[in-house]
Amino acid sequence: MGMTPRMVGVGMAIIASATAWSVLFLPGLTAPIRPSAIARRLTPLEARGRILYIRNGCIGCHTQYVRPSDWGLSALRVSQPGDYVYDQPHLLGSERTGPDLSQEGGQHTNDWHWAHFRDPRLTRPASIMPRFRFLSRPRMRALIAYVQSLGGKMADARMARQNDWHRRLLAAWRRGEDANADFLYRRVPAPWRVLPNPYPATQAALARGRFVYEQECINCHGPLGDGNGPAARYLLPRPFNFTLLKRHPWSGGLLYYQIMNGITGSAMPYFKQDLESAKIWDVSNYIAVEFIGKNIDSGETGSGIPAAREPAPPPRP
Amino acid sequence: MPRFRFIDASPGSTARRFILSGAGWFLAATLIGLLAAVELVAPDLVQSRYFLFPRIRPSHVNTNVFGFLSMMLIGAMLWAVSRLAQAPLWSEKLGNCTLWLWNAAVFAGMVSLPMGYTQSHEYGEYVWPIDVLIVAALALLALNIFKTLERRRERLLYVTNWYAIGAVVATLAVYFLGNVMWHPLTGALHGMNDAEWAWFYGHNIFGVWITPLALGLCYFWLPREADQPLYSHTLSLLGFWPYFAFYMQVGAHHLLEAPAPGWLKLIAEINSVGLLIPVYAFLANQWLTLRGRWWKIPGSVTLKFIFAGTVMYFFVSTQGALMALPSEQRLLHFTNWTVGHAHLGLLGFAGFIACGAGYGVLREMYGEFWSSRLAHLQYWFMLIGIAGFTFVLSYAGLVQGSAWRNGETVYRVLPELVVPYLARAILGTFIISGAAIQFYNFLRTIYGRAPVRMPWLAPEAGSLDAVAGG
Ligand code: HEM
Numbered sequence: 001m002g003m004t005p006r007m008v009g010v011g012m013a014i015i016a017s018a019t020a021w022s023v024l025f026l027p028g029l030t031a032p033i034r035p036s037a038i039a040r041r042l043t044p045l046e047a048r049g050r051i052l053y054i055r056n057g058c059i060g061c062h063t064q065y066v067r068p069s070d071w072g073l074s075a076l077r078v079s080q081p082g083d084y085v086y087d088q089p090h091l092l093g094s095e096r097t098g099p100d101l102s103q104e105g106g107q108h109t110n111d112w113h114w115a116h117f118r119d120p121r122l123t124r125p126a127s128i129m130p131r132f133r134f135l136s137r138p139r140m141r142a143l144i145a146y147v148q149s150l151g152g153k154m155a156d157a158r159m160a161r162q163n164d165w166h167r168r169l170l171a172a173w174r175r176g177e178d179a180n181a182d183f184l185y186r187r188v189p190a191p192w193r194v195l196p197n198p199y200p201a202t203q204a205a206l207a208r209g210r211f212v213y214e215q216e217c218i219n220c221h222g223p224l225g226d227g228n229g230p231a232a233r234y235l236l237p238r239p240f241n242f243t244l245l246k247r248h249p250w251s252g253g254l255l256y257y258q259i260m261n262g263i264t265g266s267a268m269p270y271f272k273q274d275l276e277s278a279k280i281w282d283v284s285n286y287i288a289v290e291f292i293g294k295n296i297d298s299g300e301t302g303s304g305i306p307a308a309r310e311p312a313p314p315p316r317p
Numbered sequence: 318m319p320r321f322r323f324i325d326a327s328p329g330s331t332a333r334r335f336i337l338s339g340a341g342w343f344l345a346a347t348l349i350g351l352l353a354a355v356e357l358v359a360p361d362l363v364q365s366r367y368f369l370f371p372r373i374r375p376s377h378v379n380t381n382v383f384g385f386l387s388m389m390l391i392g393a394m395l396w397a398v399s400r401l402a403q404a405p406l407w408s409e410k411l412g413n414c415t416l417w418l419w420n421a422a423v424f425a426g427m428v429s430l431p432m433g434y435t436q437s438h439e440y441g442e443y444v445w446p447i448d449v450l451i452v453a454a455l456a457l458l459a460l461n462i463f464k465t466l467e468r469r470r471e472r473l474l475y476v477t478n479w480y481a482i483g484a485v486v487a488t489l490a491v492y493f494l495g496n497v498m499w500h501p502l503t504g505a506l507h508g509m510n511d512a513e514w515a516w517f518y519g520h521n522i523f524g525v526w527i528t529p530l531a532l533g534l535c536y537f538w539l540p541r542e543a544d545q546p547l548y549s550h551t552l553s554l555l556g557f558w559p560y561f562a563f564y565m566q567v568g569a570h571h572l573l574e575a576p577a578p579g580w581l582k583l584i585a586e587i588n589s590v591g592l593l594i595p596v597y598a599f600l601a602n603q604w605l606t607l608r609g610r611w612w613k614i615p616g617s618v619t620l621k622f623i624f625a626g627t628v629m630y631f632f633v634s635t636q637g638a639l640m641a642l643p644s645e646q647r648l649l650h651f652t653n654w655t656v657g658h659a660h661l662g663l664l665g666f667a668g669f670i671a672c673g674a675g676y677g678v679l680r681e682m683y684g685e686f687w688s689s690r691l692a693h694l695q696y697w698f699m700l701i702g703i704a705g706f707t708f709v710l711s712y713a714g715l716v717q718g719s720a721w722r723n724g725e726t727v728y729r730v731l732p733e734l735v736v737p738y739l740a741r742a743i744l745g746t747f748i749i750s751g752a753a754i755q756f757y758n759f760l761r762t763i764y765g766r767a768p769v770r771m772p773w774l775a776p777e778a779g780s781l782d783a784v785a786g787g
Binding site for chain 2: 002003004005008009011012013015016017019020022023024027028030033054055056057058059060061063065067069070071072073079080081083084085086087088089090091092094095096097098099100120121124126127128129130131134215273274
């Protein structure tokens with residue numbers, strides 16, 4: 001068979017139009033998509049933030065859809081076509097160098113995001129996300145507003161809860177740090193306040209706890225546990241000063257509860273997805289021994305760090 | 318050295334300049350890529366917003382696709398088309414205009430993307446004015462190719478020409494539709510529909526543009542270098558029409574895990590696997606052409622590059638067909654595995670063929686290139702680079718995929734990726750060395766050697782160029 005340029009050109013045009021019909025136009029025609037239960041339009045501020053999200057290439061590292069097989073941050077709900085009706089262009093993304101953001105709204109408070117965008121290593125010491133500190137204040141506000149809208153009406157519900165608690169926490173914070181510690185104590189359900197740490201504070205456990213602390217907590221709560229990490233100046237209420245607990249009631253269970261669930265309304269994130277239960281107990285032990293200076297759960301009272309690290313006395317006959 | 322002319326009407330100048338530009342963009346784009354790779358290990362390295370990872374990543378990708386690959390492949394393709402037609406290019410002047418349009422587009426894209434001017438669709442990031450430049454250049458290119466073919470002295474239309482025509486015609490349509498060019502401000506539709514269109518484009522910019530050009534050049538160079546006629550013309554038909562018919566339908570295999578319609582995903586999956594038919598037909602044809610001539614491979618830079626390109630085509634396509642299966646996607650979607658696949662396809666397959674063809678053209682134009690030792694050295698640098706890349710990125714993908722499937726959060730897996738990310742940056746320097754060697758070698762050849770005369774290139778009396786000649 002002898003091919004001619006015209007034949008190839010025409011053949012190609014036929015294939016291209018048939019394909020365009022079947023995979024481009026047909027999906028739009030056969031399945032008109034209605035807004036899903038959680039979809040909503042962006043406010044003008046959020047829409048400006050979305051443009052910043054596009055222009056700064058966040059899509060290169062973040063996806064915005066959740067699969068049935070996913071775990072983690074956004075896996076609260078599997079994405080549906082109707083979630084995206086208002087998106088132009090789509091921001092689905094194809095690579096997860098960072099976590100999926102489809103349900104990011106309301107996962108953190110605004111001050112957490114502020115610190116995180118200034119320098120992601122402030123809130124997440126091992127992060128490889130770039131710093132976006134060149135964004136001016138109004139732009140930062142717009143970007144955060146957009147990120148807080150991700151998840152549509154589900155995000156709105158979470159944000160309402162964050163804002164409500166934020167007001168109450170701020171009020172407690174203004175009454176002084178002891179009143180604040182008291183307020184946090186009373187927020188924790190009673191059974192947790194008396195629950196001892198089931199794991200002994202062995203040297204190995206403390207080493208693991210320290211590893212977790214350095215990977216997750218150190219830049220907020222500080223290397224000394226006094227709440228003066230480098231992120232602190234962006235956050236209100238400020239990160240908790242663990243040494244305060246020397247003069248307040250506390251327990252391993254209380255620490256566990258706070259770490260697992262975070263403190264809604266403050267920058268304190270929840271760690272139930274990043275840390276398995278044993279790791280949370282280990283970091284609780286580390287805080288107790290290293291910063292509060294005693295380990296009430298194992299009945300020991302130490303005077304500071306070295307004493308607490310001593311091996312438990314041999315069992316009495 | 319002759320005086321530099323912006324519009325050079327001498328025979329072969331369009332092909333030569335396209336190839337040289339491509340080699341230059343290769344070096345620029347890989348340098349940007351190295352910075353991006355380093356930033357994944359050292360995120361605080363640069364302060365300037367214009368050099369942040371997320372802003373230079375699209376610059377790296379688009380400069381490689383539209384600068385390096387497109388330009389080297391176009392240059393080599395124009396040479397092949399005119400060689401096969403036994404006639405000079407219809408208009409070198411028009412060809413030169415196309416060249417400057419194209420260079421302007423690539424340069425504008427390389428600079429504007431880091432400045433934040435982007436439409437955010439992968440591979441379609443260029444903003445509307447750049448899209449217009451590219452479409453205009455494509456149209457001029459199509460005109461030049463059709464007109465040259467009209468004047469061909471050899472009546473039989475060889476396979477390479479089919480691919481040249483197929484690529485420009487299909488790409489004109491795909492580029493216009495896929496970039497939603499009737500929406501200049503956003504270049505986008507709404508919601509999932511937008512994603513479907515964007516991936517139709519994102520897939521076909523490789524499927525009907527880069528790959529066909531590279532395949533056509535294989536058909537041109539491999540039999541010539543092996544000094545043996547093409548094995549079968551029936552196989553080349555089988556490799557051609559089904560290729561385009563299958564390929565254009567598979568865009569949705571990038572959305573297999575997204576909430577796209579099930580039937581669309583099914584079409585994409587079936588066609589992705591079906592695609593192996595034309596791919597293997599092509600490969601069988603090429604490799605059988607080499608029968609009895611394998612010993613020729615080590616001696617010829619062109620054949621070396623092109624043969625390695627076909628081998629990597631085998632791997633990337635077979636891998637791709639497996640990647641289009643849902644069970645694989647569940648584990649490896651969103652991971653660096655895909656990045657490895659993309660590099661294997663674009664650099665390993667299309668890039669190797671572009672380099673091989675570029676060297677081939679220069680050798681025909683200048684008798685020999687400046688240093689063939691350097692060219693062989695470049696081959697090994699690039700081969701080590703791409704093989705290492707594929708291994709390291711696939712490894713990173715498996716780590717990510719299996720950790721995520723086990724419920725690890727993305728943040729907690731980051732420390733596991735430091736080693737592969739570092740290895741990737743180091744391997745990148747091999748590829749950059751290859752690009753630098755190539756650019757230097759091309760420059761020395763073009764500006765250091767006298768072109769040989771080729772009778773078939775002499776402009777015919779009465780053609781556009783005969784008057785201006787130069
Ligand atoms: C039979 C042939 C091929 C098939 C079936 C195939 C299939 C696929 C699939 C399923 C993906 C999506 C992976 C994911 O998102 O998880 C993909 C990505 C990709 N492929 Fe291929 N592939 C083939 C050949 C090629 C070739 C020859 C090239 C280069 C010329 C190429 C370039 C790419 C690129 C650049 C991506 C990355 C897209 C992104 O940014 O997400 N592929 N391919």
